[in-house]
Every structure is written in C-alpha cells, then in structure tokens.
Amino acid sequence: MNMSIISLDKEYVAGTYGRFPVELISGKGSIITDVNGKEYIDMGSGIGVTAFGFGDEAWIAATTAQLGKLQHTSNLYYTEPCALLAQALCEKTGLKKVFFGNSGAEANECAIKVARKYSAEKKGPEYSTIITLINSFHGRTLTTLAATGQDHFHKLFQPLTPGFTHVPANDAAALEAAVTEGKIAGIMLECVQGEGGVLPLTAEFVAAAAKLCANHDIPLIIDEVQTGNGRTGSLYSYMQFGITPDIVTTAKGLGGGLPIGACLMGEKVQNVLGPGDHGSTYGGNPVCCAGALSVINRLDDAFLQEVQAKSAYVFSALNNARGVESVAGMGLMIGIKTVKPAKDVVNACMERGVLCLTAKDKVRLLPALNIPMEDLKQAVAVIKSVCAE
Numbered sequence: 001m002n003m004s005i006i007s008l009d010k011e012y013v014a015g016t017y018g019r020f021p022v023e024l025i026s027g028k029g030s031i032i033t034d035v036n037g038k039e040y041i042d043m044g045s046g047i048g049v050t051a052f053g054f055g056d057e058a059w060i061a062a063t064t065a066q067l068g069k070l071q072h073t074s075n076l077y078y079t080e081p082c083a084l085l086a087q088a089l090c091e092k093t094g095l096k097k098v099f100f101g102n103s104g105a106e107a108n109e110c111a112i113k114v115a116r117k118y119s120a121e122k123k124g125p126e127y128s129t130i131i132t133l134i135n136s137f138h139g140r141t142l143t144t145l146a147a148t149g150q151d152h153f154h155k156l157f158q159p160l161t162p163g164f165t166h167v168p169a170n171d172a173a174a175l176e177a178a179v180t181e182g183k184i185a186g187i188m189l190e191c192v193q194g195e196g197g198v199l200p201l202t203a204e205f206v207a208a209a210a211k212l213c214a215n216h217d218i219p220l221i222i223d224e225v226q227t228g229n230g231r232t233g234s235l236y237s238y239m240q241f242g243i244t245p246d247i248v249t250t251a252k253g254l255g256g257g258l259p260i261g262a263c264l265m266g267e268k269v270q271n272v273l274g275p276g277d278h279g280s281t282y283g284g285n286p287v288c289c290a291g292a293l294s295v296i297n298r299l300d301d302a303f304l305q306e307v308q309a310k311s312a313y314v315f316s317a318l319n320n321a322r323g324v325e326s327v328a329g330m331g332l333m334i335g336i337k338t339v340k341p342a343k344d345v346v347n348a349c350m351e352r353g354v355l356c357l358t359a360k361d362k363v364r365l366l367p368a369l370n371i372p373m374e375d376l377k378q379a380v381a382v383i384k385s386v387c388a389e
Ligand SMILES: *Cc1c(COP(=O)(O)O)cnc(C)c1O
Pocket: 102, 103, 104, 105, 106, 108, 137, 138, 139, 140, 190, 194, 195, 223, 224, 225, 226, 227, 251, 252
C-alpha cells in the first residue's frame, strides 16, 4: 500500500467535505505549508478558529504546560483552567455563568435548553418555540440544524427537532408578529450572519429584538460562535450593537485551535441549569480551557484596535476594486461579492498562494486576528488581481 494521503482520505474518510486538493503539513504565523513545500497566506484560519495563527508561542506554552500536568479529569472534579476561563469570560462580558462544551453546535444546544427551561418554568411548557432568522446558521446537530434557517440543510434529515420558527433578518415587524402569535421560549440570532454570506444585521433590528425580548420576558440568545472572541473588532459582536443578551454562545476562535464551546448565561437565566440538567464528558477540558484563557487574555482594547485597523485596510483596498461588487462584514470577518463566481476566485487565489473561504456566493476572509500587516497586504493584492482579471 503506497497511497497518497489524498487518496487514502478519499477512500476511508466519510465524504462530507468537498476538500481542496491540498495536503497541509505545517504552519507558522499566518503562513501554512503544504506537502510539496508550497507556502500559502492563510486567510481562513480554519474557519475562524486559529485566532493567533500557527505556532503561536503564548498559546503553545499555555496548552503544553497544562498538557504536562493533567490532560483531562471529567467534570466530577475542579480544575483551575476551567474556573479561570469562566471567570475571565464573565468579568469581560458581565454575564454570570458559563457552561463549557466542545463546539459551537453544543454551545447552542445548551442555550436552547436554558431558554426552554427558563420559559417552561416561568410561563408553562407550551412556551417552547425558539425564533431564529432565515439564512442563519447554528450548527449541524439535529436540533441546531432545526434552528438553522436554511431549508437546503434540512431536506434529507427529517424529522428535525420541533419548536423552531424562522423570520426574515432585519424585519422587526415579522419578529414582533412571531413573538405575539407564538408561544416563544427564546430568540436566537447572529449579529453578522456568517455562513449565510457575511451579512451584518441592522442596529435597529438587533435593538428591536432586544426590546421585544425584554418586554415579553424572552431570553435573547446571541450566537457568537463565529463573530466572537475579537473576530469583529470587539470582544463579542453584540457589544457594537448596544444590547445586553441573556445568553451568548461561542466557540471557533475561543480555543485558538482546540475544540471548546461556551454558553454564557446572564443574570436572568444564570440559575436555570441545576445538577443533572446538562453535561459533557469533555466540556471544560483543562488543556482547551488553558488555551482559551491565553486567547481571551490577549484580546484587550489595544489588540482589538489593531483588528479594526486591519479591517479598515481590507475594506478600503477592496471597495470599488475592479471585479469587486461589494464588501461586507465587520472586523476581520469579511465577505466579498465578486463579479466572477466566488469559487473561481478562491481557486485562483489558492494557485497563487492565498487560502480564502466562501460563504454562499461570496469570497469570505477570516484571517488570524494577529496576521502580520505585510501578509495581509500581500493576500489582498493577490485577491485584487484575481478579481480584476
Ligand atoms: C460554525 C458555526 C456554528 C457551529 O459550530 P461547530 O463548532 O461547527 O459546531 C454555529 N453557529 C455559527 C454562527 C457558526 O458560524
């Protein structure tokens, strides 16, 4: 047997991913190297996960130090990284308690359980419906798939978990109608729809959702799985909308590359979960939490200002560039509508040593938050020239 890794993978790994024909083997900073020694500037960071790039010294020191002490204990015991990370998340957001899982979908599953239990106890078990937005993305489990407002993900997996209804983004009247007509347990939204095409919600709509939730005593859940942890230029994207969510979910960039998800609960719902209500074998894993703590502790105001400056650079370089129809997003979460099909742009960029993502019909950029300016400039120049051709 002397099969290449690509053909081995094709033979034995479930065919759920349309992978690019590239085998990656190592990285440093925002440069990633394939098996042939070709280098790429990474503008995707593993879909917004490797927040500080590859080989980041502080993150490696934090995770390996913990790896040498205890790699796992189960949730039957206390460990320092879990408690310190929960404290840091609460102190930086004003939320009160954290449940740790392993992924964005699990963070959202927790949020849905919290909202349903809160509403069932407060108003009755028939108050179970969660409102989400059309074109949203909340995960791949059967429940978070039901929450996801995109029919094409649903078709082959019926029946999904019941109790979800979807309204159009930025339509406050439709949201209000759904709240008054239904038995609603929660509203869940992304302030910038990521997988849906990097579409920021309007400030008016987010404010209207927060007001409806407050008036009707409905927990407001903000899904910060992709937008969180500095990605949009603030610690969490909701902070730029002037609202106070009851529940915030996050994952992706939080772990810097190790799997972790968190469901943060505010004052109103902080005591909803009691013993036995929820759990996770790996949740709060000390190595993942130690890495996440090193990520969170570096996202201070000065650093977030650098993220905003890099964002401003990308927007100004690509806005009105030839072959670019529009640029949308916040911070270093950027969607580019190109004249050419996004897939063609991404493939041509890859040829020229720049790895980009797509979201719907857009080219999506989610570089490491600390991408060096020279790498960013070079990547943008390649994207620009591919779009202009
Ligand atoms: C990626 C994503 C999820 C799912 O996260 P997983 O870690 O893949 O389960 C949920 N919500 C949003 C907004 C996401 O971008």
